[in-house]
Amino acid sequence: MAELLKQQFDIAVLKALVGDAPVGKGDDGPWVHFTLQYHDQGVLHDGDQWDFALAEIAPSPGPRGSRSLGPDMPLPQAIVDGLRQWFGENAEAGRPLWVHLVKPYATLRLVPWERALGKALERPILMLPDFIFPRPREAVQSLDVVLCASAPLGYEDHTVREALRIAVDRILDSGKRDMRLHVFADRQIAASLSQLWHSQGRLGQQVIVHDNQQAAPYVQEDISSRLLGEAGTLRSPWLLWMRSALAGQGVDVVHFICHGHLSQGRGAMLFAQSPLARTDTFLAGPVGGSELGTFLTQTGAWSTVFSSLPDDHSEAGLRSLADEIAQSRPGPMMMHVLREDPQAGALAAGYAFLYSGEAHPPPRSTALFMYCQPYLAADKVARAVPGTMVERGARAAPPAWAGSSDRGVPVRAIARNSVQVQAATRSLKASPLDAIFSGSERVSSLVASTERYAEQVQLRFQQMARDDLVTKGVAGDADAKATFETLDKLRRAVADVEALSAAVPRAAS
Numbered sequence: 001m002a003e004l005l006k007q008q009f010d011i012a013v014l015k016a017l018v019g020d021a022p023v024g025k026g027d028d029g030p031w032v033h034f035t036l037q038y039h040d041q042g043v044l045h046d047g048d049q050w051d052f053a054l055a056e057i058a059p060s061p062g063p064r065g066s067r068s069l070g071p072d073m074p075l076p077q078a079i080v081d082g083l084r085q086w087f088g089e090n091a092e093a094g095r096p097l098w099v100h101l102v103k104p105y106a107t108l109r110l111v112p113w114e115r116a117l118g119k120a121l122e123r124p125i126l127m128l129p130d131f132i133f134p135r136p137r138e139a140v141q142s143l144d145v146v147l148c149a150s151a152p153l154g155y156e157d158h159t160v161r162e163a164l165r166i167a168v169d170r171i172l173d174s175g176k177r178d179m180r181l182h183v184f185a186d187r188q189i190a191a192s193l194s195q196l197w198h199s200q201g202r203l204g205q206q207v208i209v210h211d212n213q214q215a216a217p218y219v220q221e222d223i224s225s226r227l228l229g230e231a232g233t234l235r236s237p238w239l240l241w242m243r244s245a246l247a248g249q250g251v252d253v254v255h256f257i258c259h260g261h262l263s264q265g266r267g268a269m270l271f272a273q274s275p276l277a278r279t280d281t282f283l284a285g286p287v288g289g290s291e292l293g294t295f296l297t298q299t300g301a302w303s304t305v306f307s308s309l310p311d312d313h314s315e316a317g318l319r320s321l322a323d324e325i326a327q328s329r330p331g332p333m334m335m336h337v338l339r340e341d342p343q344a345g346a347l348a349a350g351y352a353f354l355y356s357g358e359a360h361p362p363p364r365s366t367a368l369f370m371y372c373q374p375y376l377a378a379d380k381v382a383r384a385v386p387g388t389m390v391e392r393g394a395r396a397a398p399p400a401w402a403g404s405s406d407r408g409v410p411v412r413a414i415a416r417n418s419v420q421v422q423a424a425t426r427s428l429k430a431s432p433l434d435a436i437f438s439g440s441e442r443v444s445s446l447v448a449s450t451e452r453y454a455e456q457v458q459l460r461f462q463q464m465a466r467d468d469l470v471t472k473g474v475a476g477d478a479d480a481k482a483t484f485e486t487l488d489k490l491r492r493a494v495a496d497v498e499a500l501s502a503a504v505p506r507a508a509s
Contacts, residue, residue, distance in 0.1 A: 002100050002130045006037060007044055009374040012091060013037040013128060014083065014117070017102040022051045030054045030106065034079055036086060037100075048082045058107035061262060061316070073111050080120045087121060096124035096362050096377065103130060109323040110316045115340070115366045124362040127371040131462045133330040134428050135375070136302035137437045137451050138252055142178040143355055144442065145171060146246070146301070148238060149185040149257035152270035152285075152313075156259065159309050161189045163257045163338055165196065167307060170348040171255075172206055175356035178441075179206060182251070184242050186272055187212045215241035215275040236287050238271045239295045250300035250448025253355065257307040260318025261286050267320025269306075270313060289324040297456060300448020302331040303354065307347075310339045319369065326371035330455045333371045341367035426458055426484045432492040450494045454487040 006013055015035045022031060032054050036047035058073060083097065099113045114125045149164040151157045168181060183190065190209050197203040218237035234240055258269040266288060273285040296304060306322050308315045319335060326333035332354050336347045349363035350370065362370070362377050431454075436447055461480055 002102075002128050004132055005128060005374055006100070010039045010042075011098050011128075011374055012087070012095065013098045013100050014079075015100045015102065016105065016108055018054060018105050018108065021053075025051065028053065032057050032108065036083065038086075038090070047086065050076070050079050050082065052076055052079075054106060054108075058111050060107055061110075061265070072115055075111075075116045080117070083117070084121055087123065094123065094361060094364070096126045097121060098126050098128045098374070100128040100130075103327075109320055112315075112319070112337075112369065114369050118364065118366045122364070124364045126362055126377070127326065127369070129327060129371050129373065130466070131327075131330070131459055133373060133455070133459060135373075136331045136455060137431065137433060138302055139250070139437055139440050139443045140357060141441045142180065143253065144180050144182065144249070144251045146182045146184070146242065146251050146254045146299070147171075147257065148242065148254065148271075149183070149189060150238065150271040150275070151186055151189070152259055152272050154272070156309065156311060157186070157189060159311050160186070160257060161192065163307055163309055164189065165193055166338075166344045167255065167257060167347065168193075168197070168202075168207060170344045171351055172202070174348040174351035175358070177355070177357055181207045182246065183207060183209045184238065184245070184275070185209075187276060210242075210245045212241075212275045214245055218244075219274045219276060234291060234294055234298075236271060236285055236291060237273070238275055238285070239287065239291065241275055243295060243298055246299055246445065248445055250443045250445045252301060253303045253305060254296060254299070254301045255305040255307065257309070258318075259309060259312050260314040260316065260321065262314045262317030262320060265320075267314075267317045267322075267324060269318065269321060289321055289328070292321070292325065293328060296325075296329065297452045298445075298449055300443070300445055300452050302329075302448075302452065302455075304329070304331075304333050305350075306333075306335040308335060308337045308339070310342070312339075322369060323371075328459070330459050332373070332376065335369040337367045337369070339367075341365060432488065432495040436495060436498055444498065446494060447498060450491060454491060457483065457487060 005011075013036070015037055017033045017035075018030050019033060020031065021028070022033075025031065030053075032052055034050040034052070036049070038045060038047060057075065087095070087097070097117060099117070101108050113127065118125045147164065147167060149160050151160040164183070164185060168183070171181065172179060183193075185193070190212065194203060194209045197207045197209070203209065215237050218240040220237070234243065256269055258271060261268040261270045263286075268286040268288040269292075271285045271287065292304075304322075304325050306318055308318050312318065315337065322333055322335040334350050334354060336344065336350065338344065341347065346363055346365035346367045349360075349365065350368050353360045353362055354370075354372065354376065431451075433447060433451055436443055437451075461483065465480075
């Protein structure tokens with residue numbers, strides 16, 4: 001569905017497609033075909049094109065894993081020069097370049113695009129997800145952020161503590177929106193920073209530090225240190241502790257300040273295996289995309305942030321995990337590299353852009369790796385093609401491209417099949433939960449997790465339709481329709497439960 005986004009928004013895109021070697025170039029492994037795409041008089045055009053071997057752009061990790069990958073991985077100069085020339089002749093300052101990685105894109109996920117292109121072009125670099133989805137439903141009056149910080153082996157305590165301290169300061173300074181931060185950290189880190197936040201008058205008000213002892217029931221000394229498979233069952237004592245402590249309240253953003261890990265091409269985060277204390281019996285506990293995705297859905301979080309530490313064990317591993325989450329969940333994703341931005345000014349700008357509730361231009365920083373939908377960018381830098389704009393946050397009616405062919409580019413002209421049409425348009429319709437989200441300062445975990453689950457199913461249908469994994473024809477349409485109607489029934493049932501829960505205290509009084 002990235003093709004539809006490019007049709008609907010006047011954005012400049014660098015498209016990267018991994019495939020066979022061009023004719024006459026030999027067949028030594030896969031190649032990457034790059035295309036500059038832009039609008040001219042409302043029509044999407046292909047501009048300059050470049051072909052390079054994948055190994056030249058993003059080499060595979062060597063015997064030492066992710067540590068054998070360089071921190072910058074610069075792009076070939078021909079691409080940089082071509083993009084610089086086009087922007088110099090055709091685009092005003094501040095207009096971002098969007099990067100569209102066409103699946104499957106192999107090791108391209110490890111390229112630090114914000115550095116490889118941002119330094120040379122001096123403009124924001126944003127990643128274009130391969131699906132279309134409106135702003136996830138949230139309680140618009142406040143923002144609940146969960147911060148999880150852990151030093152997996154202990155000797156990283158100082159950098160983790162400083163990263164958490166700076167992150168809290170920058171998040172609270174990022175906008176006028178009411179914020180509440182839930183902090184989960186290693187015991188010693190939490191104790192020392194609690195004293196600081198108490199002296200600042202923030203503890204218990206803006207910042208809530210959760211007691212590590214609550215994690216005791218979930219700690220196991222002999223838990224496997226291997227990554228979990230695709231089942232997604234929660235096994236990390238950190239995730240189990242956080243889910244338990246947050247029970248009953250929905251959250252918006254989960255921000256991880258952890259080291260990365262890359263093993264056999266799979267990205268993960270590393271936590272100290274016990275939030276209570278470190279002993280020789282505990283190993284670093286990795287958490288991968290499947291387990292993390294389950295946690296985010298169960299807590300109702302609609303966005304994820306990762307902080308890569310200056311001494312990160314594997315920035316590439318964290319980047320791989322961040323990319324996996326961004327391409328599998330509807331909300332925006334941000335990864336902040338502290339080595340590029342020690343005082344985290346870019347982190348504050350990123351929070352203002354993604355979460356302030358007001359229109360902000362995307363920040364220009366080589367420290368921010370960001371996936372988001374184009375509607376998030378201010379009109380000045382992400383203009384919609386006339387007649388195709390979906391009003392920011394509007395859900396009451398399908399957009400112009402949903403079915404009509406007399407305004408803009410209809411989705412049916414671009415979508416692979418009718419199921420993809422249904423999946424793309426269904427997410428923009430009104431929901432029985434809309435009134436709860438818009439009328440509440442905060443929503444319950446039941447409401448938030450139900451909405452996240454429904455969004456995940458809708459997004460999954462988009463992806464399966466894109467990859468031709470659903471039955472074609474009438475049967476596929478019927479399955480999609482039945483699924484979406486069931487999701488609406490689920491939302492309606494939850495809305496009824498919430499209404500009943502709200503009425504009970506009034507009746508009792």
